[in-house]
Amino acid sequence: MTDTTSLETKGAGGETARAFEEFLEAFEAFKETNDQRLAEVESRGASDTLVAEKLARIEETLDSTKRVADNLALKSARPHLTGGAPSTSDLAHKSAFDGYVRRGDAQRLARIEEKALSVGSGPDGGYLVPAETEAAVNRALKAISPMRAISGIRQVSGSVYKRPFATAGADTGWVAETAARSQSTAPTLAELQFPTMELYAMPAASQTLLDDTIVNIDEWLAEEVRIAFAAQEGTAFVTGDGTNKPKGLLSYDTVANGSWAWGKLGFIATGEAGAFPESDPGDKLLDLVYAAKAPYRANGTFLMSRSTVSAVRKLKDGQGNYLWQPANAPGEWPSLLGYPVAESEDMPAIGANALGIAFGDFSRGYLIVDRAGIRVLRDPYTAKPYVLFYTTKRVGGGVQDFDAIKLLKFAA
Structure with missing residues (x-):
């Protein structure tokens, strides 16, 4: 019996390797053309316009081939939401959430969240997505958001994360085994606060899509919101003013x-x-x-x-x-x-x-601060015949050192 999964993986890997080879070839062409430009600047004080235009075209190729290779590598490495062995409670939450998204059946989901004493339940605030869907969104955000990929990340359950830091440390030093020790002073502490702000996305789906049982609704929702979240987050983490958004x-x-x-x-x-x-x-x-x-x-x-x-x-x-x-x-x-x-x-x-x-x-x-839980509120009325999904997460951020x-x- 042929292992189609392994064949697909090999095919994806070969495509990725080819794209990366094209990127390396473009970089060699870039170096050759740029060396020509620099030689002309050194000898004549200016470079030929045609050489500059050629260099610009090669740079575009360099960026596009690297982007293709990275996207293929990311796609082949992306785990499916169905992986692992979920618990009975996770399966119940997933089933109830699927019923809510497809048909608007909120009763089962409400009972599950009431039993869990969830702070995110209720028709006004929406319902929490399954844990594996939240994890998939966060993984995708880290993969496509440069600041999230390199910054520190802390997950909290409250609305504000507070971090103490020492403005003056305690006295320390070397001392002989039997020598007298001077009394040390207590460190002077101050506090940094990182409030979490609400970020939202509102993907739309047709009822035909929701009725299609072949479509994995969790994966569809994660894919729809991750790009919107990543774009908003990326801007806020660099230039946000701290008002209703992280401080950049x-x-x-x-x-x-x-x-x-x-x-x-x-x-x-x-x-x-x-x-x-x-x-x-x-x-x-x-x-x-x-x-x-x-x-x-x-x-x-x-x-x-x-x-x-x-x-x-x-x-x-x-x-x-x-x-x-x-x-x-x-x-x-x-x-x-x-x-x-x-x-x-x-x-x-x-x-x-x-x-x-x-x-x-x-x-x-x-430091990026994520409040646990992504919530979804189903809206079948505002944009008929489409169903909107008001999806929110709370995130904060700021300099900690x-x-x-x-x-x-x-x-x-």
Whole structure:
């Protein structure tokens, strides 16, 4: 008997490998064309327009082939919701939720949530999705959201997560075995608060789709909401103002790194307004890396927009080696100076005074707080003949260690 699953997996793997090979070939063409551009700039003071246009086309190919390879790798690695051995209560919840979504039968689901004393039940707040559906949404969000992929994540049951931190530590030191010890002082503590805000999506389905028993409703719902959630979250985690949304990385006060103080993010200036310096531009990236202390550099990651990646990808070191290097395998990130590069279109492009590049240990520097539970409220009336599913989750975020992340400012 033929194992169709293994054949599909092999086929998907071969397609992924081919797409990644095309990406590597495009990168070699990119280096060759960019070397030609640099040689023309050095000899004539400017590059040929046709060479610049060719380089732009190769960059588009480079980005598109990498995106295809990553999507194929993600698709082949994505687990199905039906995997594992669910408990009896999970099966009952899944069955009741399926009946609610397809037919609007809320009685069984209400009884299950009343029995569990769920805070998310009730017709006004909607009903909790099954645990495996919530897990699938969260996995998908992490896979497609750059900030969620690199930041610290904490799940809570309340509406606010509070984290104490020491503004002044207790006295410590070395002492001989029989020597007298001076009385230590208690640490001075302050508190960071991360409130969770409501994020919603409203996918629509036809009754024909809901009546089709072949369609896995849980997978359909997870697929519909994950992209909407990821887009909203990604913007909030970078530029959110903290009002009815998480406070974004770039919404905090910034200061030159030499004058850094807790509560602010330190930055390194490029020395040129809206650009890298013409001489040794890669040195500014090194300055940014070493602005972070060694414990943070060990798990460091660059964060920048695609347009900034395009500029950085052309930079070389003093020996003529490219600072940016392609990923080693599909689904992995490229590297810059040996550190991974995460792309976020919510980061500003290179411009005057733009904080265009961030570097540091985001898992220690930025915290994302998820309140447990994703709720769904079925609405068959507002958009007849379609059925709307008002889906909500609560999420918060903010900087938790102001020394863990440094910024590159394109300013004089």
